[in-house]
Amino acid sequence: METVQKNLLESLAPKLRELNRGGYTRVYRRGGKTYPTEIHALIAEILDSLGSHYATGVQLPKTNLVADFVLENTIILIEKRPGEAERASLLQSGKKxxxxxRSKTRSDRLDSGVRVFQVGELDDGRLQTIFLDDPSFNFDYAHILPQTEKCSVMHGHTSSALIEMVGAPKDGMVIDFNDAKPIIREAIREMDHKLFISERYVTGMDATHVNLKFTxxxxxxxxxVPKATTLLLEAEATVENLAQELIARIAPKMPDNVRAVGVYVYEGLNKGTHLLAEVHRREGEKRRRTR
Known part of the structure; x- marks a missing residue:
């Protein structure tokens, strides 16, 4: 038995050393072709299904970039963000x-992390943050956290929110304050004077009421409880998840140059949470659960 184990280890050792040096690369196969990542394979499948003519692995002139896909009027780069000089060359090429x-930052569990943008749409690549702290962003709510001792009895808070927006300035502004305030106020209004509780405690509901049961x-x-004054969350009604709910109501309405939205939500005085999430356009997947 020891001899068999020794022979097995000796046969595996060279392969393990090669793997440690990066000698093995994971590849994805579609239609008899191999691709370095799943995104490459998916883009190729889409282009093939559309009957598009394209080339792969094309060295772009006046840059150190190798294009993953080149169509007649379009260049596609995957996991390669061009530098300032390279952006200038790409813009001069006349091609889109x-x-x-794939971003490491996810706004929620439904976010795949895949981001798509066009070179030139972010001006010079400079991002700035603006924030709004306004008395109209105050709201009152009740919640229950059955898994805790102190907060397992229904109670309420007077809360306030500070909203920050990160983006590439257009005409000197990330977003006009007068455009941002109505978006934020609408989201706050939808959450004001509501009972927040996890949907896991729902035992039934009808047209007007929700039945809840928990230990x-x-x-x-x-x-x-009345459905009109209850907001059901996927998870527990913590201040962290309230911040997530608030961002889900604000982010989809931001202009395209806004890349991320952050919220500070205060739970009463001197305590709260901060959440910053990248904006991704998923109009059909907004987690609005006012019932």
């Missing part, structure tokens, strides 16, 4: 240049 990359350290609770 699309960059596709805490204080005993069993059963509630029947």
């Amino acid at each position: 240049c699309i960059v596709i990359e 805490t350290v204080h005993g069993d609770f059963e509630l029947r």
Whole structure:
């Protein structure tokens, strides 16, 4: 048995050393072709299905970039963000240049992290942050956290929010304050004077009411609450998840040059949370759960 194990280890050792040096590369196969990443394979499949003519692995003149796909009037770069000089050369080429990359920042579990933008749409690549702190961003809410001791009894907070927007300035502005305020106020209004609770405690509902049931350290609770004043969350109704809900209502309405939205949500005085999430355009997947 020891001899078999020794022979097995000796046969594996060279392969393991090669793997440690990067000698093995994961590839994706589609239609008899191999691609370095799943995104490459997906783009190729889309272009093939459209009957598009394209070349791959093309060295772009006056740059150190190798284009992943080149069509008649379009260059596609995957996981390659061009530098300032390279952006200038690409813009002078007269072709549209699309960059596709996977971000490490996700706004929620439904976000794939894939980001697509066109070279030139972000001006010189400079990003700036603006923020709005306004008395009209205050709101009141009640919530229940059955898994905790102190907060497992229904109680309320007077909260306030500070909103920040990160983006590439257009005409000197990330976004006009007068355009941003109505978007934020609408989101705050939708959350004001609501009962927040996780949907996992729902036992039933009808056209006007929601039935809730949960167990805490204080005993069993059963509630029947108006649907119009209840906002159900996927997870527990913590201040962290309220911030996520607020961003989900603000981000899709931001202009295209806004890349990220951040919120500070205060739970009463001297405590709260901060969340910064990249904007991704998923109009059909907004997590609005006012019921």
